Structures are given as structure tokens and as C-alpha cells.
Amino acid sequence: MKLFTCSVCKSLVFFENVLCTGCGHALAFLPDRAVMSALGPAEGGLHVALAPVADGARYRLCANSVQHAVCNWAVPEASPDELCFSCSFNEVIPNLAEPAAVEAWRRLELGKRRLFYTLLALGLPLLPRSRDPRGLGFAFKRDGEGGEKVMTGHADGLVTINIAEADNPERERLRENLAETYRTVLGHFRHEVGHYYWARLIDGAAALEPFRALFGDERADYGDALKRHYENGAPADWQQRFVSAYASMHPWEDWAETWAHYCHIVDTLETARGYGLALRPKPVGGAEVDAVVVRRLDFEDFDDLITAWVPLTLALNSLNRSMGLADTYPFVLSTDAIGKLRFVHDVIERRV
Numbered sequence: 028m029k030l031f032t033c034s035v036c037k038s039l040v041f042f043e044n045v046l047c048t049g050c051g052h053a054l055a056f057l058p059d060r061a062v063m064s065a066l067g068p069a070e071g072g073l074h075v076a077l078a079p080v081a082d083g084a085r086y087r088l089c090a091n092s093v094q095h096a097v098c099n100w101a102v103p104e105a106s107p108d109e110l111c112f113s114c115s116f117n118e119v120i121p122n123l124a125e126p127a128a129v130e131a132w133r134r135l136e137l138g139k140r141r142l143f144y145t146l147l148a149l150g151l152p153l154l155p156r157s158r159d160p161r162g163l164g165f166a167f168k169r170d171g172e173g174g175e176k177v178m179t180g181h182a183d184g185l186v187t188i189n190i191a192e193a194d195n196p197e198r199e200r201l202r203e204n205l206a207e208t209y210r211t212v213l214g215h216f217r218h219e220v221g222h223y224y225w226a227r228l229i230d231g232a233a234a235l236e237p238f239r240a241l242f243g244d245e246r247a248d249y250g251d252a253l254k255r256h257y258e259n260g261a262p263a264d265w266q267q268r269f270v271s272a273y274a275s276m277h278p279w280e281d282w283a284e285t286w287a288h289y290c291h292i293v294d295t296l297e298t299a300r301g302y303g304l305a306l307r308p309k310p311v312g313g314a315e316v317d318a319v320v321v322r323r324l325d326f327e328d329f330d331d332l333i334t335a336w337v338p339l340t341l342a343l344n345s346l347n348r349s350m351g352l353a354d355t356y357p358f359v360l361s362t363d364a365i366g367k368l369r370f371v372h373d374v375i376e377r378r379v
Contacts, residue, residue, distance in 0.1 A: 029061075029297060034078045035047070035065045035077060040054055043137055045099045055101040057101055058101075058111065058143075058147070059103055060078065061147065061148070064101075074088070084104070085103075088101060089111035090110055095123070097132050100114070100140065117166075118164040119168060125169070134193040134212060135192075139165065145293065148293075156184050156185070161227065164186070168188075179192060179215055180219065217286065217287035221284070228374050234379040238278075241367055242278040242285075253276065267361050267363065269281060269284070270288050270358060282367075288368060292333075293326065299339060306318060306338050308342075333368065343355040
């Protein structure tokens with residue numbers, strides 16, 4: 028994620044902000060310009076974008092911002108849509124008459140917009156199912172009163188998220204029950220959309236056989252693999268071959284987990300670059316460690332990315348431990364896992 032500043036007072040603003048705390052101007056993200064912008068008044072319910080790159084273009088706020096305060100993206104004046112680009116992918120939203128539904132939806136939308144920021148930055152195909160039969164859609168649902176369970180997952184371009192994932196205590200309970208080291212709303216989005224991009228970029232494409240050589244044959248029975256995983260757990264040597272224990276279940280899950288980790292890497296490193304981060308480790312009594320200057324990274328070079336990622340995660344984990352918190356990135360990347368991450372990178376860069 029890049030760092031943004033207010034177009035008026037130059038104060039630091041963040042991707043989730045709707046108001047500049049420095050000067051009070053309304054803020055919105057302009058998806059067609061990939062920038063946060065302060066907004067000025069214009070006639071007809073429109074706003075003029077004050078960011079220099081917008082060149083005075085006019086926008087209106089997404090209907091989900093105006094009506095429900097769950098969005099901070101803007102819609103270009105020429106667009107006939109009431110919803111912004113991100114919200115146009117929603118096919119099912121929570122029942123807003125239910126207590127806490129709006130807050131749960133807001134938290135889900137925060138994760139989805141961060142997901143979209145990364146997908147757009149990577150130049151990946153991204154259109155809603157309403158506009159493209161091969162497109163993507165989202166359904167946010169809760170468990171039914173009759174005992175119906177909503178399973179978070181992906182099928183035919185539709186990503187379903189159980190809104191219980193937006194509840195921090197419930198998500199932590201599930202993380203503990205499933206023996207997961209990491210479980211976040213954004214992580215769910217990145218994982219499930221990985222399944223979507225497997226169908227778009229791998230299935231039936233030239234990359235399918237190279238995929239099978241690295242990840243395994245996806246034609247293996249998924250139901251059997253799921254049953255085996257939850258009955259027996261991950262294989263004892265999973266850390267030598269997979270990015271996570273769950274990735275060991277089936278080649279599809281291996282791909283989706285690896286895809287999610289790649290998104291973690293590029294987004295976090297872009298944030299580090301935005302802050303001009305440089306790591307110059309000075310261990311006590313040990314061998315010298317190479318410095319890493321994140322602002323010099325070439326994001327098209329996978330070796331650059333992974334060389335910076337490992338020391339960055341060590342620093343982030345150490346900082347968290349100093350605060351008594353869990354590791355930010357509780358994973359160790361094996362040689363095999365890095366090879367799979369490289370494959371994801373090459374698919375995105377159209378090299379496979």
C-alpha cells in the first residue's frame with residue numbers, strides 16, 4: 028500500500044480515511060487514479076477531486092458511503108453506476124436490519140478494498156460477474172437460524188464470506204479450534220480470490236502442466252483430501268514443502284495459500300517502500316547481516332522481493348514480540364515454498 032497525503036494540507040492520510048484530521052476535507056479513494064484525494068464541493072451532488080493527478084475531475088460518493096458509511100471510494104462523474112468499482116462486485120450483502128450487521132459489513136469491505144487495491148496494482152483481470160461471465164462476485168452471509176452453516180469459499184467466480192469472520196473474538200476462536208497460526212479477514216479474501224485466479228490463469232492454460240509439476244495434480248479427489256486433512260492433520264514434513272499446514276491438503280489449497288502469501292508480500296513491501304524503510308541489522312556478537320533498502324526494490328524481480336521479505340518479517344516479528352504480541356508473519360518459507368511463490372509471481376507477470 029502506498030502512503031497518501033491530503034491534497035490540501037499535505038497531512039498523512041490512510042487508505043481507510045474519510046476525513047482529513049489536518050484540515051477537515053472529505054477524502055475518497057479514486058480507483059481510476061489509484062490515489063486518495065481530498066474533495067471539494069461541486070453542483071449536483073458531485074465533488075471535485077483536489078488531487079493533482081485528478082486534474083479537476085468530478086466524482087460522486089459511492090451509494091454505500093452515502094447510505095451506509097461502509098465505503099470510501101468514489102465514482103467518476105461519467106459513470107452511470109451508483110456503486111463504486113469495489114462495491115459493484117457485491118451480489119449478496121448482510122441483512123442490515125440485523126444488529127451489528129452494518130459494522131460487520133464495514134469490516135469486510137475494508138478487507139475487500141485492500142484486496143482490490145493489490146489486484147489492480149498487479150494488473151490482473153478484474154470485472155464483476157454482472158459484466159463478464161468469467162468475472163468475480165462476493166456474497167456476505169451469516170449462519171441461518173435453522174442451523175444452516177455458511178461456508179467461506181469460492182465457486183464459479185463467487186466468493187462467499189461468513190460475516191462471523193468480521194467478529195474478532197469469533198475469528199480468534201476459530202483460529203484456535205482449527206490450530207491455525209494466522210487468520211484474518213484480509214487473508215480470507217486473498218486466499219479465496221486465489222481460487223478464482225487459478226480458474227482464470229491456470230486451468231486450461233499453458234501454465235497448467237508447470238502448475239502440476241510444482242503443486243501436484245488438482246484432479247485428486249478434493250472431498251477425500253479434505254476428510255484426510257481434518258482427520259489426520261498435515262504431514263509431519265509439511266514445513267519443508269508448503270507455505271502453511273492448510274496448503275498441504277490439496278493442490279488447489281496449496282495454490283490459494285501461496286497466492287495469498289504472495290499478496291501479503293507485495294502489499295507489505297510496498298507499504299515499507301512508502302515509508303522509505305531501510306533495514307541495517309546489527310546483531311550482538313554475530314556475523315554481519317546484509318542491509319536491505321526497501322525503497323530500491325524492483326517489484327518485477329522476484330529475487331528482489333524475497334530477499335527483502337525475509338529480513339522484513341524477522342524485524343516485524345521481533346517488534347511485535349517486544350510489545351508482547353503474536354508474530355506478524357508466523358511462517359518460515361522453505362525452498363519449495365519459495366519456488367511456488369516464484370511461480371505465482373511469474374504467472375502474474377505473464378512469464379508462465
